[in-house]
Amino acid sequence: MSKGFDVVVVGAGPGGIAAATIAAEAGCRVCLLDDNATPGGQLWRGFRRETAGKSAHGGSYLKWTQRLRKTNCEVWSGWQVVGQPAPGFLRLEHDGEGCDLGYERLILATGARERFLPFPGWTLPGVTGAGGLQALIKAGLDAHGKRVVVAGSGPLLLAVAAGVKKAGGSVAGIYEQAPLGSLAGFGVTLAGHPGKLVEGALYRWQTLRSPYRTGCWVVRAEGHDHVERVTLTDVHKQWTLDCDWLACGFHLVPNLELPRLLGCRVAGGYAEVSALRQSSVPGVFCVGELTGVGGLEKALLEGQIAGSAAAGRAAEARALAQGLPRYERFAQGLDRAFAPRQELRTLAEPQTLVCRCEDVAYGAVKDCSSRREAKLHTRCGMGACQGRVCGTVTEFLFDWESRGGRPPVFPTTVATLAAGAPERVSE
Amino acid sequence: MQTFFSAPLLIYKIVRNNCIHAGMKMTPEEKLAENLRRERRAGSMSEGFSITVNGKSVRVGEGVSVAAAVMMANEPSRTSVHGEPRAPLCGMGICMECRATVSGVLHSRSCKMTCKPGMTVVTE
Numbered sequence: 001m002s003k004g005f006d007v008v009v010v011g012a013g014p015g016g017i018a019a020a021t022i023a024a025e026a027g028c029r030v031c032l033l034d035d036n037a038t039p040g041g042q043l044w045r046g047f048r049r050e051t052a053g054k055s056a057h058g059g060s061y062l063k064w065t066q067r068l069r070k071t072n073c074e075v076w077s078g079w080q081v082v083g084q085p086a087p088g089f090l091r092l093e094h095d096g097e098g099c100d101l102g103y104e105r106l107i108l109a110t111g112a113r114e115r116f117l118p119f120p121g122w123t124l125p126g127v128t129g130a131g132g133l134q135a136l137i138k139a140g141l142d143a144h145g146k147r148v149v150v151a152g153s154g155p156l157l158l159a160v161a162a163g164v165k166k167a168g169g170s171v172a173g174i175y176e177q178a179p180l181g182s183l184a185g186f187g188v189t190l191a192g193h194p195g196k197l198v199e200g201a202l203y204r205w206q207t208l209r210s211p212y213r214t215g216c217w218v219v220r221a222e223g224h225d226h227v228e229r230v231t232l233t234d235v236h237k238q239w240t241l242d243c244d245w246l247a248c249g250f251h252l253v254p255n256l257e258l259p260r261l262l263g264c265r266v267a268g269g270y271a272e273v274s275a276l277r278q279s280s281v282p283g284v285f286c287v288g289e290l291t292g293v294g295g296l297e298k299a300l301l302e303g304q305i306a307g308s309a310a311a312g313r314a315a316e317a318r319a320l321a322q323g324l325p326r327y328e329r330f331a332q333g334l335d336r337a338f339a340p341r342q343e344l345r346t347l348a349e350p351q352t353l354v355c356r357c358e359d360v361a362y363g364a365v366k367d368c369s370s371r372r373e374a375k376l377h378t379r380c381g382m383g384a385c386q387g388r389v390c391g392t393v394t395e396f397l398f399d400w401e402s403r404g405g406r407p408p409v410f411p412t413t414v415a416t417l418a419a420g421a422p423e424r425v426s427e
Numbered sequence: 428m429q430t431f432f433s434a435p436l437l438i439y440k441i442v443r444n445n446c447i448h449a450g451m452k453m454t455p456e457e458k459l460a461e462n463l464r465r466e467r468r469a470g471s472m473s474e475g476f477s478i479t480v481n482g483k484s485v486r487v488g489e490g491v492s493v494a495a496a497v498m499m500a501n502e503p504s505r506t507s508v509h510g511e512p513r514a515p516l517c518g519m520g521i522c523m524e525c526r527a528t529v530s531g532v533l534h535s536r537s538c539k540m541t542c543k544p545g546m547t548v549v550t551e
Contacts, residue, residue, distance in 0.1 A: 035539065042519055046490070096532070113517060113521045114517060116517075116522075123507070123511060123513065125512055125513060126514060128516055128517075128518065129516055131519070132515065132518035134518070135517070135538070136494060139494065140490060140492060141491075141492075255521075356513070359507050359509040359511070384526065385521065385522050388521050389516070389521070
């Protein structure tokens with residue numbers, strides 16, 4: 001089975017929804033793909049039309065989803081992109097069935113994931129990502145009676161803590177690894193984004209009973225088959241807190257697997273794009289966190305730019321692109337302020353796992369000279385997550401470059417992989 | 428940092444809460460949202476439906492992900508290659524720690540799936 005569209009958008013988060021909406025409004029035949037059960041991405045996860053108004057990002061969600069519904073854009077939820085069988089085609093999988101999708105222009109809005117860093121005990125059940133716990137709570141996890149330590153880095157921590165409280169849990173503390181100095185510098189950048197300032201203030205207000213401390217990080221998590229306590233440090237001293245869950249993530253990194261597979265150039269950890277969000281591959285655009293982790297407004301604007309450009313409305317796209325620099329500065333400010341500190345490199349002990357899929361310990365990989373060598377000798381990065389977790393870890397710990405870009409983008413069935421090359425259908 | 432983040436919204440919240448306590452009417456959307464939230468909370472306690480996780484019955488509300496249900500059943504989601512119990516890490520389909528056999532389908536990413544009545548989950 002194969003089908004063709006003028007514009008295919010991968011990722012139905014804010015950036016992807018904006019791009020698909022604009023391209024469809026301009027008269028293109030558009031398909032919006034997402035591997036989640038419902039559109040919305042991480043930020044708008046679990047939002048419903050009836051209840052969204054109460055959430056911090058509900059207004060933008062309602063506005064864009066209403067606009068999208070008025071177009072004839074096809075929304076395919078639950079479809080996973082696995083590869084590129086031929087130029088101009090994506091191979092997809094849904095419920096174990098494969099399908100090829102042809103496109104004239106492609107807009108990638110695959111978003112970001114959390115950066116995880118290893119410390120003793122990080123593989124214990126009950127230790128989740130910060131955004132990970134937020135995603136699980138948005139997906140219905142009941143936090144009543146749970147005592148949660150939120151740690152790691154990034155503005156997300158406050159939102160996560162607020163989410164835990166809203167879901168009935170208690171927050172034992174919010175521990176940001178970045179020093180107060182970097183946050184103060186970031187605060188100056190925030191002056192140009194009053195909306196973000198208000199959002200941060202609201203989250204902090206909702207979690208006022210829990211301490212928010214900067215320059216602190218988790219040294220180890222302990223427990224029998226489940227996390228029971230967490231030891232933290234602020235360089236000078238260490239202390240231990242009892243908890244049911246530890247939510248720990250170190251800011252965000254973009255999901256570059258698909259752009260890399262398609263040949264898009266990556267520089268400085270992000271997809272390289274022109275002012276109109278055109279990647280180094282003609283006809284392929286990258287928007288949102290792929291070009292710099294900058295959150296909702298940046299993704300919405302970039303989605304609109306790429307949507308206009310992909311629909312051939314270059315003048316409109318150029319006009320919109322005028323507004324980009326301030327969001328790009330915001331994204332750079334975030335990366336600077338929440339960069340992981342060097343002390344985090346020293347947390348892993350020889351028996352601490354680096355690769356969770358294949359159970360490869362720090363001691364086994366620390367003497368390898370490259371990611372490839374570690375792969376060949378220890379299977380580090382050869383498990384089901386395809387190096388999504390340990391690739392980011394080894395990049396930080398050992399400066400090993402993570403290249404990726406090999407099909408399939410996600411584990412898939414042999415039948416899907418083995419299907420023949422697609423034929424272009426004329427409609 | 429505390430004052431830096433919390434000062435501006437403080438007054439707004441106090442005024443707003445006081446207005447609600449003083450009996451100021453909720454907008455219809457707010458009422459609907461409040462009711463839905465109550466229903467959802469009640470759904471996970473008394474209403475909703477059951478799924479089976481490693482033989483245990485778990486009651487879940489509408490729209491709850493399978494990974495969340497496995498966590499609420501206090502079951503690890505998989506056993507690692509060296510035999511350690513694991514539970515979901517990323518919650519968004521990246522880390523593969525939540526892989527389980529869901530309704531007979533091996534290696535399903537349970538965080539990406541929504542609970543359906545009568546579903547059976549066997550963790551790996």
